[in-house]
Amino acid sequence: KAGVTQTPRYLIKTRGQQVTLSCSPISGHRSVSWYQQTPGQGLQFLFEYFSETQRNKGNFPGRFSGRQFSNSRSEMNVSTLELGDSALYLCASIARQGDNNEQFFGPGTRLTVL
Amino acid sequence: AQSVTQLGSHVSVSEGALVLLRCNYSSSVPPYLFWYVQYPNQGLQLLLKYTSAATLVKGINGFEAEFKKSETSFHLTKPSAHMSDAAEYFCAVSKTGGGNKLTFGTGTQLKVEL
Numbered sequence: 596k597a598g599v600t601q602t603p604r605y606l607i608k609t610r611g612q613q614v615t616l617s618c619s620p621i622s623g624h625r626s627v628s629w630y631q632q633t634p635g636q637g638l639q640f641l642f643e644y645f646s647e648t649q650r651n652k653g654n655f656p657g658r659f660s661g662r663q664f665s666n667s668r669s670e671m672n673v674s675t676l677e678l679g680d681s682a683l684y685l686c687a688s689i690a691r692q693g694d695n696n697e698q699f700f701g702p703g704t705r706l707t708v709l
Numbered sequence: 710a711q712s713v714t715q716l717g718s719h720v721s722v723s724e725g726a727l728v729l730l731r732c733n734y735s736s737s738v739p740p741y742l743f744w745y746v747q748y749p750n751q752g753l754q755l756l757l758k759y760t761s762a763a764t765l766v767k768g769i770n771g772f773e774a775e776f777k778k779s780e781t782s783f784h785l786t787k788p789s790a791h792m793s794d795a796a797e798y799f800c801a802v803s804k805t806g807g808g809n810k811l812t813f814g815t816g817t818q819l820k821v822e823l
Binding site for chain 1: 741750752753758799801804808809810811813814815816
């Protein structure tokens with residue numbers, strides 16, 4: 596069974612640009628969550644999607660957005676990039692609806708903003 | 710609001726020695742507690758999860774954790790450290806009704822020495 600796929604693995608952008616990151620969950624999983632990991636702030640929840648609907652959202656500015664497609668693949672977008680957006684963005688795949696389920700994390704996309 | 714505190718950002722043990730990684734939680738409702746491990750350049754992997762079914766939780770790779778409500782703790786232990794245990798460990802908390810949103814601690818880097 597294939598794991599969680601995140602593309603691209605590495606990305607370099609400049610301030611003011613926008614970026615789109617992609618996550619393909621484990622086959623059959625319908626829920627996806629996103630986290631940002633930085634040395635200063637640690638791991639922070641961005642949002643969670645189930646069946647194409649945003650179910651939960653963290654405390655991030657509106658520049659951070661996401662969506663989920665009918666095949667459960669998810670994308671997150673960051674507009675008007677700032678230096679502080681440099682981070683490892685992790686996507687997690689969740690098998691079931693409901694709370695507190697096991698999350699299977701992908702390897703992440705490392706975004707560097709120059 | 711829920712939170713977890715991990716005491717000790719760096720822990721060093723000798724191979725074969727006891728591993729003890731500390732986590733204290735703060736939650737207004739009965740929490741779900743998790744331990745995740747992250748190896749370099751990889752995503753997070755679930756070690757174990759507390760869901761109130763049993764206070765002593767056994768996980769993968771010989772790790773276990775004990776939920777102690779009186780001490781609001783969920784410390785991670787392993788009787789005998791192996792070189793392959795060197796990684797960063799994260800304690801996390803979630804709550805019923807919160808979807809699958811995890812609030813993570815700041816992490817503990819475990820070093821295993823010969």
